[in-house]
Amino acid sequence: MSAAQSRVNDFVVKIGTVNGTGSASANGLLMKALFRMGIPVTGKNMFPSNIQGLPTWYEIRANKDGYMARSGRVDVMVAMNAQTYKQDLAEVSPGGFLIYDSTWPREHTLQRDDITVLGVPLAKMANEHFKVARVRILMKNVAYVGVLAALLNLDLEIIKQLLTETFADKPKLVDSNLEAIMLGYDYAMAQFTCPLPVRAEKMGNGNEGKVLIEGNAAAALGAVYAGATVGAWYPITPSTSVMDAFKSYCDMFRTDPETGERRFCIIQAEDELAAAGMVLGANWAGARAFTPTSGPGISLMSEFIGFAYYAEIPSVFMDIQRVGPSTGMPTRTQQCDLMLAAFASHGDTRHPILLPKDPNECFELSVKAFDLADRLQTPVFFLSDLDIGMNDWMIDELQWDDGYQPDRGKMLGPAELETMEKFHRYLDEDGDGIPKRTLPGKHPKGAYFVRGSGHNRYGGYTEDAEEYQDVLDRLLVKWETAKQLVPGPEIRHAGKHADYGIIAFGSSHGAVTEALDGLAEEGIHADYMRLRAFPFNEEVEAFIAAHKTVFVVEQNRDAQMRSLLMVELDAPADKLVSVLHYNGLPIPSDCIAEALREHIAKEAAA
Numbered sequence: 001m002s003a004a005q006s007r008v009n010d011f012v013v014k015i016g017t018v019n020g021t022g023s024a025s026a027n028g029l030l031m032k033a034l035f036r037m038g039i040p041v042t043g044k045n046m047f048p049s050n051i052q053g054l055p056t057w058y059e060i061r062a063n064k065d066g067y068m069a070r071s072g073r074v075d076v077m078v079a080m081n082a083q084t085y086k087q088d089l090a091e092v093s094p095g096g097f098l099i100y101d102s103t104w105p106r107e108h109t110l111q112r113d114d115i116t117v118l119g120v121p122l123a124k125m126a127n128e129h130f131k132v133a134r135v136r137i138l139m140k141n142v143a144y145v146g147v148l149a150a151l152l153n154l155d156l157e158i159i160k161q162l163l164t165e166t167f168a169d170k171p172k173l174v175d176s177n178l179e180a181i182m183l184g185y186d187y188a189m190a191q192f193t194c195p196l197p198v199r200a201e202k203m204g205n206g207n208e209g210k211v212l213i214e215g216n217a218a219a220a221l222g223a224v225y226a227g228a229t230v231g232a233w234y235p236i237t238p239s240t241s242v243m244d245a246f247k248s249y250c251d252m253f254r255t256d257p258e259t260g261e262r263r264f265c266i267i268q269a270e271d272e273l274a275a276a277g278m279v280l281g282a283n284w285a286g287a288r289a290f291t292p293t294s295g296p297g298i299s300l301m302s303e304f305i306g307f308a309y310y311a312e313i314p315s316v317f318m319d320i321q322r323v324g325p326s327t328g329m330p331t332r333t334q335q336c337d338l339m340l341a342a343f344a345s346h347g348d349t350r351h352p353i354l355l356p357k358d359p360n361e362c363f364e365l366s367v368k369a370f371d372l373a374d375r376l377q378t379p380v381f382f383l384s385d386l387d388i389g390m391n392d393w394m395i396d397e398l399q400w401d402d403g404y405q406p407d408r409g410k411m412l413g414p415a416e417l418e419t420m421e422k423f424h425r426y427l428d429e430d431g432d433g434i435p436k437r438t439l440p441g442k443h444p445k446g447a448y449f450v451r452g453s454g455h456n457r458y459g460g461y462t463e464d465a466e467e468y469q470d471v472l473d474r475l476l477v478k479w480e481t482a483k484q485l486v487p488g489p490e491i492r493h494a495g496k497h498a499d500y501g502i503i504a505f506g507s508s509h510g511a512v513t514e515a516l517d518g519l520a521e522e523g524i525h526a527d528y529m530r531l532r533a534f535p536f537n538e539e540v541e542a543f544i545a546a547h548k549t550v551f552v553v554e555q556n557r558d559a560q561m562r563s564l565l566m567v568e569l570d571a572p573a574d575k576l577v578s579v580l581h582y583n584g585l586p587i588p589s590d591c592i593a594e595a596l597r598e599h600i601a602k603e604a605a606a
Contacts, residue, residue, distance in 0.1 A: 005095050006197040009039050009064035011075040013148065016088045018081050020052030022138040026145050027058040029162055031392060033149075034062050035212055036158045038203035042068040043392045044586055049237065049330040055084045062200060068394065069510035072590030075198045076152070078144050080122075085109055097196060099147060101140070118192060120147050125183045130176070139180040146184025153195035155202065156185070211397050215388035216292075218359035218398065219318060220245035222366025223290055224253055227406045228316075230289035232267045232278035234297065237330040238386040239320040242292035272297040276304035276317075283314045284450065286439040288370050288406070290316035295324050295337045298344060305379050306345025307452040309475075312426070312435070314373035314380075314409075317341075318366075321385040323584045332584030333386035335506055338560040341381040342534060348472060352482050353381045353534040357509040358388060360395040365532070368487065371407040376482055377437060385555075387507045387586040410436040417443040425459035426471060433478030479535060486533035489540055492516075494525035500600070501547035503540075505531040505561065507586060508553050514589035519596060526551070526596070534564065541569050544576070549603070551596060553579040555587050 013030070017023040024045075031043040041062045048054035061071065079088040079100040086109075092098050094114040100106060102119025110117050126140040149156060160178060167173040188194055220242050223231070229250075233243050243266065250264040265282075269275035275291045282289035293301070298319055308315045321337045323329040341353050352372055354365040362384060373380040417423060417438065425448040426435050435457075438446030448459040456467040457474070492513075504512045509530055516528055529543045544550050544565070552562040559578040565571045579595040581587040 007075060008199060008201055009062055009203065011062055011152075011198045012071060012073050013060045013062075013076045013078070013152070014074045014088075014091065015058045015060075015078040015144070016081050016084050017056055017058075017141065018052075018083075019048050019050065019054050019056040021080075021141060023056070023058065023080070023141045025166070026141045027060070028392075029142075029145055029159065029166075030148060030154070031060050032162055032212070033154050033158050034060070034200060035207055035210075035394065036162070037155055037200055038206035039064065039200055040066045040068065040206065040210075040394055042394055044070065044387065045391055046585060047331050055081050064203065064206075067510065067514045067589070069514055070586050070588035071514070072588040076148070076196075078148070079110075080141065080144065082106075089115075097151075097198065099144065099151075118151075120144070120184065120187055120191075122147075122184065125187065126180065129179065129183060135176070139176065142177050142180040143184035146181035146186075147188045148184075149181065150185045150188035150194045151192065151196045151199075153199040153201065156181075207394070209397055210394050212392050212394055213359045213398075214241065214390055214392060215356065215359040215362040215384050216241040216320065216390060217245040218362040218395075219292075219356075219366045219382065219384065219389070221249055221398065222363040223288075223316075223370070224249045225363070225400065225404070226288060226367040226370035228288040228290055228370060229254065229264045230267075230279070230282040230287045231265075231291070232269050232275040232282070232289065233291050233293065234269050234272045234275050236272075236294050236297050238322055238333075238390045239292040239294050239297075239318065241390065242318055242320065246292075272300040273304065276301035276315075279315050279317075280304055280308050280313050283373070284440070288316075288374075290318060290370070292318040292320065294320050294322050294330075295340060296327070298337060298340055302345045305351070306347060306349055308379045309345065309349045309351065310347075311450050311452055312377040312437070313450070314370075314377055316369045316373050316380055316382060318369075318382045318384070320389040321383065329584050331386070333507070333555070333586055334582055334584065335383075335385055335508070335555040336557075336560065336582070337383065338534075338554075338556070338564060341383055342564060344379075344381075350479050350535070351379050351381055352376065352486055353383050354487070355383055355505040355532055355534075356388065357506055357530065357532075358395055359393045360398065361532075362388060363398050365487070367404075372482075372485060374411075375407050375409040375434070375485060376478060377409060377434060378478070378482075383506070385507055391586075410434055412436050412438050412446060414443040417445040420445060423448070424457065426455060426457045426474075428457070428474050428477070431477070432481045433474050433476070434481060435474075483535045483537045486535065486537075488537055489532060489543070490530045491539070491543065492528040492530075494520070494527050496525060498525045498527045499548040500524075500526035500596070501543060501550040502526050502528045502553060502596075503531060503543070503550055503561070503565070504528070504553040506555075508555060511587045511589040511592055512553055515592040515596070518589070518593055522597075524596065524600060531561070534568075536565070536568055540565070541571075544569065544571050548575070549577055549599070550575055551577050551579050551599070553581075553587075553592055555581050557582045 034041040047056040103123040254264040
């Protein structure tokens with residue numbers, strides 16, 4: 001047994017269970033209890049793609065300073081799966097604690113001199129107090145909530161309140177769950193010194209104005225807010241919950257309360273290609289439409305994406321990234337679709353990409369995606385990932401502006417068409433590369449052929465070399481315009497001159513900021529630029545030019561963001577140093593800090 005360092009409101013609890021045993025509700029109860037105690041908290045679910053039987057883990061981080069990324073530590077491990085005991089034991093940080101089900105003693109298996117092992121006969125207690133086999137399995141997991149409540153000093157009244165809210169329609173479940181919790185709680189209080197040095201204390205109104213939400217739900221709400229009325233998709237992990245949430249919000253906000261008439265259309269297509277075609281058709285007709293998918297879906301949609309780019313049809317593709325290639329690991333996270341999204345389809349194509357860092361930006365950039373698609377008349381990619389999309393994040397309450405008006409871009413109405421001598425669909429009149437467009441059926445003068453084949457600036461079919469190149473050159477002018485319309489990067493300066501810069505994006509943001517704060521305490525200072533979109537603007541180029549070495553942090557093997565920076569900005573390869581993490585788990589802050597230390601030490605020794 002090792003003496004544990006006191007860690008009040010600064011700890012990580014990891015729970016290893018078996019998929020399909022009902023642990024999700026128990027884990028959510030723990031996280032919500034910490035949240036209601038006013039402690040900043042987040043939860044990360046690491047689950048298998050199989051429905052039942054394989055190992056699953058849930059990691060809860062509580063941090064009084066608001067750091068929400070994985071830290072690389074595990075202070076308390078709850079090992080409920082005998083198959084993963086060895087792995088779970090190895091993950092506990094020195095001075096930490098491991099809790100296991102001692103119904104089957106494992107003293108010889110679970111031995112480490114630098115941690116404390118606590119055995120609790122969870123299965124025995126559940127078997128003695130509950131009759132039904134399935135209920136016993138579920139209540140065994142609920143009982144470890146009680147054990148942790150005692151050991152971590154969680155507020156029992158808050159836990160009871162959460163149970164009452166969760167099972168408001170089934171009061172008998174409140175009683176059985178509470179009984180299981182108290183079994184674990186009473187055992188821990190009687191057998192161990194409670195609370196542990198690793199513990200929670202109320203932080204008053206520390207979480208006032210905050211909410212817990214998944215990124216997919218926030219993105220779906222942004223789509224409703226932006227005016228989307230059509231969603232077409234083929235189910236794929238981890239994007240399916242985007243459409244589930246979109247339907248729920250549409251039921252609330254797009255259903256006439258008096259007549260029950262639904263003012264939205266959601267279609268589950270026969271495959272991803274069909275879903276993309278439906279989205280293009282709906283947008284061409286004037287609706288705001290989108291499809292949520294993941295990397296394999298984008299691969300299949302590429303033909304229609306190229307059509308939308310060349311025919312200039314607004315469309316939004318929400319890519320919730322997962323591990324590839326091929327099927328990969330569908331329930332693990334990566335940032336591995338950058339190159340795919342940037343240049344999707346054959347031929348010369350470039351597509352705007354938005355890169356949210358958390359559910360708050362999922363909401364904001366979901367709205368922005370629809371406005372950009374209409375303004376630029378092109379496919380726009382909203383590039384989230386499984387970590388953001390399917391995990392619980394603590395964020396500021398979402399802001400809803402009732403004065404928001406969708407930006408429909410250069411859209412001609414009947415009155416404008418009536419005064420025109422002739423409408424030419426692909427003619428750029430003001431030099432920004434964006435032509436005017438019309439909606440079908442609005443006015444006879446607005447009719448035109450929608451072509452995926454060669455066409456000229458007037459909308460006519462062509463195989464003439466100069467006319468074809470004229471259209472492609474204009475699309476490149478539009479790309480330059482896009483650089484001024486997409487969200488610019490956010491830059492955090494070190495407060496003093498720094499030779500080093502860091503570039504990151506998306507869900508890597510939290511880990512980077514924590515790593516930078518820790519390195520600053522060691523005297524290592526770096527400026528930080530978080531990319532929010534592609535294409536890159538002049539600020540990105542200037543940031544790279546201003547630093548001797550720029551670390552590019554990303555969650556993929558092949559340094560895709562570094563490659564994009566080199567291709568688009570002609571950034572020097574020797575200046576851009578990759579910090580890569582691609583094992584499928586969300587990036588922890590300690591690996592970033594260590595990579596910077598090692599490289600800076602090598603530079604100093606050279």
